[in-house]
Amino acid sequence: MTTTVPTAAQLAEVADLARRVREQLHTVLSGLDDAVDATLATILAEGHLLLEDVPGVGKTTLARALGRALDTTVGRIQFTPDLLPSDVTGVSVFRGDEHRFEFRPGPVFANIVVADEINRASPKTQAALLESMQERAVTVDGETRPLPSPFLVVATQNPIDMEGTYPLPEAQRDRFMTRIAVGYPSSGDEIAMLDAHDGHDPLAEVRAVATAEDLQRAIATVRGIYASPAVKQYLVDVVRGTRDSGDLRLGASPRSSLQLLAAAKARAAMAGRDHVLPDDVKVLAVPVLAHRVIPAAQARAAGRSAETVIRDILARVAVPAARAPEAMSRG
Amino acid sequence: MTGGRWRLLATPLIAIAAGLGMGGLSGLVVFGDWLRPVGAVLGATAAVVVLARLATGRPFLPTVAGALAGAWLIIVAYVPRPDGGTTWIPRGETLDQLREVAERAYWYAQNSVPPAEVEASLAGAITLAVVALFLVVDALAVGAGFAASSGFVLLAPWLPALTLERRVPTLALAGALGAWLAVIALSRRSDRGSWRARARDGASPAAPAAALAATAATLLVALVAAPLAIGGPGWGAMPRLTLPASLGGGARLDLEIDLRNSLTEQSATPVLTYTSDSGKVDVLRGFALATFDGTRWDRDPLGDTAPATGVLWPEDTGSPLIADPGTVSIQMGSKGQDRVLVPSAPRSLVAGSEWRYDASTDEVLIDRPEGTANLRYTVRQALDFHTEESLRAADPLIEDGGDAAVSPRYLDLNERIDIDKVRQVAQTVTSQATDRYETAILLQEYLRGPSFEYSTEVTPTGDDAVSTFLADGRGYCVHFATAMVVMARTLDIPARMAIGFLGGAQDGDGFVVRGRDAHAWPELYFPGHGWVRFEPTPAQQTGQRPSYAEPETTEPTDPELLETVRPTNAPERQLPTAAPTAAPAPTADEAGGFPWLAVLGLAALAVVAAAAALWARRRSRADAITDAESAWATMRRRLGDRAGDDTLTPAETELWILAEGPDLGDDARAALGELRAAVEDARYAPAASTVDAEVLEGWVDAVAHAAREAERGAQTRG
Secondary structure (H helix, E strand, O other), X not given: OOOOOOOHXXXXXXXXXXXXXXXXHHHHOOOOHHHHHHHHHHXXXXXXXXXXXXXXXXXXXXXXXXXXXXXXOEXXXXXXXXXXXXXXXXXXXXXOXXXXXXXXXXXXXXXXXXXXXXXXXOHHHHXXXXXXXXXXXXXXXXXXXXXXXXXXXXXXXXXXXXXXXXXXXXXXXXXXXXXXXOOOOOHHHXXXXXXXXXXXXXXXXXXXXXXXXXXXXXXXXXXXXXXOHHHHHHHHHHHHHHHHOOOEEEOOOHHHHHHHHHHHHHHHHHXXXXXXXXXXXXXXXXXXXXXXXXXXXXXXXXXXXXXXXXXXXXXXXXXXXXXXXXXXXXX | OOHHHHHHHHHHHHHHHHHHHHHHHEXXXXXXXXXXXXXXXXXXXXXXXXXXXXXXXXXXXXXXXXXXXXXXXXXXXXXXXXXXXXXXXXXXXXXXXXXXHHHHHHHHHHHOOOOEEOXXXXXXXXXXXXXXXXHHHHHHHHHOOOOOOHHHHHHHHHHHHHHOOOOOOHHHHHHHHHXXXXXXXXXXXXXXXXXXXXXXXXXXXXXXXXXXXXXXXXXXXXXXXXXXXXXXXXXXXXXOOOOOHHHOOOOOOOHHHHHHHHHHOXXXXXXXXXXXXXXXXXXXXXXXXXXXXXXXXXXXXXXXXXXOOOEEOOOOOOOOOOOOEEEEEEEEOOOOOOEEOEEOOOEEEOOOOOEEEEOOOOEEEEOOOOOOOOOEEEEEEEOOOOOHHHHHOOHHHHHOOHHHHOOHHHHOOOOOOOHHHHHHHHHHHOOOOOOHHHHHHHHHHHHHOOOOEEOOOOOOEOOOHHHHHHHHOEEOHHHHHHHHHHHHHHOOOOEEEEEEEEOOEEEOXXXXXXXXXXXXXXXXXXXOOEEEEOOXXXXXXXXXXXXXXXXXXXXXXXXXXXXXXXXXXXXXXXXOEOOOEOOOOOOHHHHOOOOHHHHHHHHHHHHHHHHHHHHHHHHHHHHOOOOHHHHHHHHHHHHHHHHOOOOOOHHHHHXXXXXXXXXXXXXXXXXHHHHHHHHHHHHHOOOOOOOOHHHHHHHHHHHHHHHHHHHHHHHHHO
């Protein structure tokens, strides 16, 4: 995997792709621009996405619209308590006529996999999905089969109705690059939504505006984005801030630093920039970090969520101003 | 950067300022030809520093080069080889030579009395100090960039003059100050892109602080420094602190230092005022001294004292002394000592029990803690007590051994004095005298003659101040008086040194005696008559001779005779030591005590100046727009609260500025955007593009200007 400095044309291509996808999704999901951007950044940074919110705010719609806007294969799995790992990964079936086993790929063999209500499945089944997310391959009957590329898992989760669910353990939450709380739309957005749904399914109007190959190229471009020492310092300062914070029982892992940087690079490329800005880090800090940290008991008692704590940290960490060294010795 | 050139210009300016710093030694040393090599070494060192700075970009390497060059030049100029040649190449033995020179300079500085003639070793030490001062200031101002703060180091050579209240050459002080200001201006010029931009921008947000500092400094100067400097009435109203004598605050200064101070400083501080029904008094005496060791007068042991009542005069003349008295009412100033000032003729006092009279020294003492401070007393004195006739009439008594009436210590001659030579001079001068009166007049006129010059710039002398003075011909009242006393003694005339004040100047109905009227004069003994004052010090300081001491025949002393009389083989001047120094002075307090308020005021001034300089420095550092980063910082500083805090990214800062407060207008918004892009580029882009400093400054100015205009507009509307 070589990283080359992206050319202006490559950057423009990524920016254009992001713009087109955004346009398509906007027709379906008015008011979810931040969520859409985070989603796009996640896919370009080769991460996975966890959508966590109450039912009916458009989690699944977002996932499906994304699948349609990108001319890619989409697999969908509705997680239920009785879902088996093989229902996810696929199964080898015996073909009597040919006297051999044939592998029937599961829904995970797709560019975009929508895993609805992932916390409803048994931990074993969850593990099967999470493993394939990590490995980008599926091993069935001792045979490893690579998953297509690009590969994005969009898992949704309902944080309210927790009865009879198996909440994802921290280690597995850590595998998702970003978590997005979709949130309720504003009143204007909700009216726009009603208009859009008036008499027809807006999802049907979403056109595919990018191919898997386009995405592959964009992903390669993102890898070459430059992050200056000042930005890396800022990023590390923020991540370390979560570890030093008295409001958090568990801070963000080093893996989260890596993923935050990758996501920030994707966001920079989407803006047509060849370098990361602290703004990229700032915008993505909550989606990338909030689901990995655990608020301390007293913070929870004070009604402070992980998101609030991270925003506080962002409001505390100074953005480094990289002064030229000679500026200090100047007479 | 453009800064290179200002450094080359600043270094010579600093050299000039450091060299002019020698003006602070004014009054401590005698300026002369020795200044030339000092200037040469300083100039050469400065040249080396400039050349080194041309050759290297390192900030302190030129200082090191200058130090090496300066040290070598000083060795070449002031440290001779043992055989007397010039030390071109320092060797091991040069160290010993160097130590010897240093010891000599130290010894010299310890033992000479200012103003000192500068001999080679002292010149070397001064050169070393000046070159070191230059290098330190240069390193500070040019190397480190603290141009403003370096002024405090430049102040160092002026401190002695400041604390000793000496006069300094105004031109030198002004020149040093000017050079320093020029260095600051140069450094500031290089810091900022253009002054026009500043001018266009008007006062900066921090201007109130500067105005406050300037106001404080002005007030301090007006209230503290200026009245002190002019000795004006404004100062008189302010309290002055006086330290007890034990702390060295005033009363026990050396007569030498004190008299000279009084004379050279033209001290205008009033010591006392008096009214008199018989016109100005000749002198008011506090002390009479007998013991002289060649360089120093010492106080005599106190004899038996008696209550100071009745007529006070040690000599029993057998006739009423004060037939037709003149009355003098004296009001002492706030400074006092234990000797009461009295006229030098027979007098009587209206005095209390604490007043004592010591006939052996002819001094009036007062025994109370504050001495004569604020004392008011009336003294009646005999007028025209001494006349030529009465003095000439003493001669028969002299032949009868009348001198035995006084202590033999008034004839003592210390062995350190070259008695033979002095006696030879005295005899030659007085060869035509027929009696003691004529002898005294001839001695007085010889010293008042053209061979002697009144000068407070006195040369340091050897062990024998009198011989040196007679050879040198330069001195002030102490030297003239001492010479006459010693010469009289070599002729077996009892003589003593008197110290007090001249009659002062008319002031309304009365007279005022000031510090500068401090005086020393000889008194010669005339049996049956008492101690008679003569006035050998030239008229420019003392005015007229006493009426009885006018030479009746204006027989001009033959100049040629004087030339031959004057010892030509002046005593080899070894390393000089203290000049004649007399006993604790009655005049010690006349200067008004140590001006603590002034020193405190100056210290406060220095603190204010330091704060201002620091502030200016920080400001100038923040103001220096050289790159996008500094432009961004300057812009944020100038916008103050409006620019958000450090946790905002440049883009957020831009949004914040546009969101908070009134609208900036299109141009400023565009400039802000450009500036934000430039700083993002500089900070975070892989290869930062550089924007010209002038352009950056234009953007900063546009934004800051628009922000202020917008706020002003908002306020007006509000």
